[in-house]
């Protein structure tokens with residue numbers, strides 16, 4: 001009896017749903033629009049379960065797909081995840097004039113939510129949760145299922161090469177820090193964002209590596225989650241499935257904490273329960289705690305702690321990572337033991353990246369070895385082995401099973417560290433009593449220091465501001481003069497270069513020809529790009545736009561481009577004095593000392609502009625003397641910037657496998673670490689040494705100990721014999737020379753975070769800031 005009743009109830013709600021659906025669900029036609037606060041803020045699916053449209057988030061709105069038919073609306077897809085939340089006066093239009101789905105806001109440029117290559121003729125929010133766009137033949141030309149964000153719905157597939165990425169926080173659906181990647185090798189793997197897809201960074205994997213390409217992750221209505229390859233062989237059952245489906249939707253989601261879970265959501269009550277999760281250990285997701293923190297947990301929650309001597313970067317946010325709670329002094333000056341001590345944190349593990357490992361009898365031996373070594377910032381002691389490492393530490397977790405002990409070097413203000421407060425034991429401790437006189441003079445000294453510093457900062461700031469205002473009228477005129485690079489046809493450039501007659505250079509990106517533009521008679525350099533990624537037409541144009549917007553006296557100007565089928569050419573202003581390599585490495589061209597400093601500053605200014613001052617940050621990736629050109633006045637200008645993105649990574653690396661050197665390429669390239677602006681700082685450091693010494697960074701024509709410039713320079717610096725680095729008869733201000741060498745050594749530090757920013761480099765070059773004593777850059781480190 002009861003069963004029949006329930007059946008009838010079910011039938012009636014089903015019919016009701018159907019009726020309302022027919023009322024509110026026509027196909028969405030062109031020129032339909034939505035507004036966040038107006039009559040229609042979303043397009044519903046036939047059953048009313050899913051909706052596409054505006055979803056309130058914080059003070060604004062995001063555009064996405066959400067479960068509308070339940071008490072708590074739940075986002076399952078987000079458009080333009082990383083754009084700011086939209087305000088209430090925007091509208092979403094299925095625009096007929098350009099046949100795109102766009103977001104319009106008066107006074108702001110349109111934002112394309114979807115711009116398929118074919119013309120849209122209608123759209124539909126399907127009951128599966130898929131929002132689709134049709135062409136005039138009724139064929140699907142775009143669907144939200146192809147662009148998953150953090151959720152997988154039943155019948156949606158995560159195809160090869162696709163990823164789900166977690167949200168930043170529970171209230172902010174922009175890109176977070178974890179991903180679930182369906183790899184081309186058939187493996188489904190979880191990694192932190194921004195790491196290379198290699199096993200050492202993964203924290204979960206389906207173990208289906210090598211089971212054929214074309215693997216997809218599939219979810220059925222009943223919560224059955226599995227991997228299938230192109231010949232329809234099920235290769236891995238992730239969940240069993242068989243969960244209820246009546247008035248329940250089962251979906252899979254990668255959560256903010258990096259764990260992916262299968263949820264059952266009740267459609268009439270809105271409550272949800274977790275059916276399955278990729279791990280029960282909330283500390284598993286690597287990088288949950290940020291740098292220098294480690295994850296620890298009790299039965300219910302996971303939270304982060306800082307290693308000893310460190311505090312959270314952002315006190316309110318324990319995932320922000322940790323930084324030293326004292327100012328790290330250089331340990332080069334005498335009496336290391338007085339300035340540093342070691343604190344230990346037992347039972348913790350990190351990503352081991354030690355530059356030196358050796359046997360140590362006790363923890364204390366290991367700690368002392370670290371104390372005696374300026375390069376050592378933290379050491380690991382485990383089972384009689386000691387490893388010395390640099391900061392930062394990544395992927396830290398507390399482990400109850402691992403006997404690993406972290407020994408962290410921390411600074412000592414005479415007596416300010418209280419032994420009782422320290423976790424673990426202390427191999428080498430400082431005096432306990434506080435010496436008031438030292439403390440007071442210390443404090444007054446630092447106050448004085450801060451005062452001087454602030455005055456200096458204000459002074460520098462003022463000066464810069466003044467300089468900007470003085471210059472700006474001219475800059476304004478210049479911007480109006482040349483707005484964007486000109487598009488040329490291939491024929492025009494063929495004619496301009498006299499059929500690519502005069503070759504003036506050849507580089508990683510292609511061959512450069514000299515030419516004369518027909519109308520203006522301007523002499524130009526035409527670069528014919530080879531080996532550009534075939535697919536990248538749009539990408540090419542994007543990059544051209546980015547490069548075209550750069551205007552700086554130390555960058556080579558892009559005057560035009562040509563995009564003709566697969567042919568891609570760039571037109572630059574012509575530099576008659578060749579490259580920096582021609583200037584530095586030919587004895588008859590050697591610039592004098594003052595000119596060298598000027599050249600170094602020019603290059604630094606150019607890179608600084610790319611990193612911090614232009615509209616879109618550009619990492620050059622290939623700073624070397626061959627890419628720095630000299631104009632009529634021997635003013636250095638950087639070329640080839642912005643091209644790195646257009647090529648495969650391997651092609652941008654001009655890695656010369658010479659023993660003990662990496663050429664101009666920063667070590668992180670080889671360690672598969674994310675490459676940041678600091679990679680350019682490294683390359684700049686090598687170039688700076690070459691400028692100072694007017695020789696190549698590797699030169700086997702000299703004696704063995706001088707062959708590798710970076711090593712020889714450091715040796716000379718340490719031995720106090722920097723005069724050896726410049727030719728004997730040259731008149732050089734030794735104080736300036738020492739500054740230059742110190743700057744270069746800072747730039748070529750192995751550890752990217754130790755390298756200064758280009759802004760800092762420039763200040764140091766200009767002599768405005770003090771340069772601390774640099775640590776040894778590459779000690780003990782062998783390139784991998």
Ligand SMILES: *[C@@H]1O[C@H](CO)[C@@H](O)[C@H](O)[C@H]1NC(C)=O
Pocket residue numbers: 038039
């Ligand atoms: C909103 O709905 C009301 C009543 O249903 C209708 O009168 C009004 O024209 C609608 N406004 C728009 C902009 O569609």
Ligand SMILES: *[C@@H]1O[C@H](CO)[C@@H](O)[C@H](O)[C@H]1NC(C)=O
Pocket residue numbers: 057058059060082083084085171172174
């Ligand atoms: C959107 O709003 C949420 C909630 O207020 C906020 O956390 C998030 O930072 C906002 N996102 C952007 C990109 O402004």
Ligand SMILES: *[C@@H]1O[C@H](CO)[C@@H](O)[C@H](O)[C@H]1NC(C)=O
Pocket residue numbers: 087088089105106107
């Ligand atoms: C839209 O709203 C934003 C923020 O509420 C406001 O800054 C902007 O001026 C508004 N635009 C128009 C055209 O009303």
Ligand SMILES: *[C@@H]1O[C@H](CO)[C@@H](O)[C@H](O)[C@H]1NC(C)=O
Pocket residue numbers: 026027122124134137138139
């Ligand atoms: C919506 O449009 C598509 C493509 O034009 C068509 O295949 C489908 O049957 C239409 N659905 C309805 C309910 O009209």
Ligand SMILES: *[C@@H]1O[C@H](CO)[C@@H](O)[C@H](O)[C@H]1NC(C)=O
Pocket residue numbers: 211212213229230231232233235
């Ligand atoms: C799919 O997996 C099966 C079983 O491992 C294997 O025999 C088959 O070759 C795979 N198909 C493809 C296309 O790789």
Ligand SMILES: *[C@@H]1O[C@H](CO)[C@@H](O)[C@H](O)[C@H]1NC(C)=O
Pocket residue numbers: 213214230
């Ligand atoms: C992958 O699948 C697509 C569509 O099913 C098919 O066209 C393609 O040939 C497959 N590739 C491989 C390597 O199996």
Ligand SMILES: *[C@@H]1O[C@H](CO)[C@@H](O)[C@H](O)[C@H]1NC(C)=O
Pocket residue numbers: 234235236237
């Ligand atoms: C997955 O489960 C199905 C039944 O649900 C079973 O037939 C199949 O053998 C399982 N496959 C694997 C790889 O475990």
Ligand SMILES: *[C@@H]1O[C@H](CO)[C@@H](O)[C@H](O)[C@H]1NC(C)=O
Pocket residue numbers: 248264265266269271272273
């Ligand atoms: C929702 O709550 C009810 C009653 O507490 C429970 O029986 C049901 O299993 C829950 N449903 C889900 C999907 O969690």
Ligand SMILES: *[C@@H]1O[C@H](CO)[C@@H](O)[C@H](O)[C@H]1NC(C)=O
Pocket residue numbers: 298299300301303
């Ligand atoms: C787990 O740790 C959190 C945070 O320190 C604390 O609030 C909670 O009470 C602890 N729970 C248990 C069961 O110890």
Ligand SMILES: *[C@@H]1O[C@H](CO)[C@@H](O)[C@H](O)[C@H]1NC(C)=O
Pocket residue numbers: 307308309310325326416417418421422
């Ligand atoms: C730094 O942290 C350590 C412990 O982590 C603490 O003992 C020390 O007092 C802190 N120093 C400062 C200056 O806050």
Ligand SMILES: *[C@@H]1O[C@H](CO)[C@@H](O)[C@H](O)[C@H]1NC(C)=O
Pocket residue numbers: 338339414431435438
């Ligand atoms: C620390 O104190 C000891 C004795 O109290 C003194 O000899 C030493 O010079 C002090 N070190 C520093 C760096 O102030």
